[in-house]
Amino acid sequence: MVTDMELAALAVRLTDEAGTEPLDVGRLLAAFVESVRRLVGTQGAGVQYVPPGDVEVRTEGTSTGLRALTADAAAWGEGPGYEARTAGRPLIDLDVTGRPARVRWPRWVPRAQALGLARVTALPLADGDATVGALVLHGGPGFSLGEPALTRARAFAGMGADLLSLVRAVQQNRDLVGQLEHALTSRIVIEQAKGVLSVRRNVTVDEAFTLLRNYARAHRRKITEIAADITEGRADLHAL
Incomplete structure (x- = not known):
């Protein structure tokens, strides 16, 4: 036994x-x-x-x-x-x-x-x-x-x-924790990019997000990718 x-x-x-x-x-x-x-x-x-x-x-x-x-x-x-x-x-x-x-x-x-x-x-x-x-x-x-x-x-x-x-x-x-961490990180980057755009382009935060979203759609890229370019200084803000 x-x-x-x-x-x-x-x-x-x-x-x-x-x-x-x-x-x-x-x-x-x-x-x-x-x-x-x-x-x-x-x-x-x-x-x-x-x-x-x-x-x-x-x-x-x-x-x-x-x-x-x-x-x-x-x-x-x-x-x-x-x-x-x-x-x-x-x-x-x-x-x-x-x-x-x-x-x-x-x-x-x-x-x-x-x-x-x-x-x-x-x-x-x-x-x-x-x-x-x-x-x-x-x-x-x-x-x-x-x-x-x-x-x-x-x-x-x-x-x-x-x-x-x-x-x-x-x-x-x-896997769930990883997904949540990725989503949170992406959200933070997007919020940071909205803030940068709002100040540099003299627009509201909502308008900044619209610029970000439209640019991403026009260039067939993810919003998080464009947001990362903005926060890391790689994006031409006047092109948005």
Whole structure:
């Protein structure tokens, strides 16, 4: 059974990755699958992740071969990770060496077997009511994911999904703050330019803005660009 210490150790590592600047989701996913592989005791692990409202599938794996297989499976729309992600249902300890698996996943199975993989478990990653990805655990011949290991894997999948949701919220907030900062900076520059024009052209502030806006339209430039030229002394004020 997964211990509080193991969960805490994984949480610390993933939180450290999530706190890097700039935020790198790829590094976070890589740290996630490697930690899960080690703590659950599987031969390898992979992950597919698609944030809500996005279309790009982010993938990672614990080896070069698994990284390539996980990415190709997402592109093919095939394999246990794709099924768990799109159907929102787990696939537990499946044998992928027989004919049923080859019929089900004709491109994925030969590649998996070439990597020495024989059994697979895929667990959905949920963000609220939406399934945003899947954690895939790979084992070699003779490997079987027992109940204690499966319990650990489920706990780690839940933690990973929660952290990815938090990272997405943080990124959205960062983007919003950046947009607001840009808008505020632009507004300040425009107000400064209006003041300069008002004094230099002996017009009201409203008239100065009209001059600024008309000039920008006539020359197909942004008002903020013209305003910056004015405040930085690059503009011919009599041309406005």
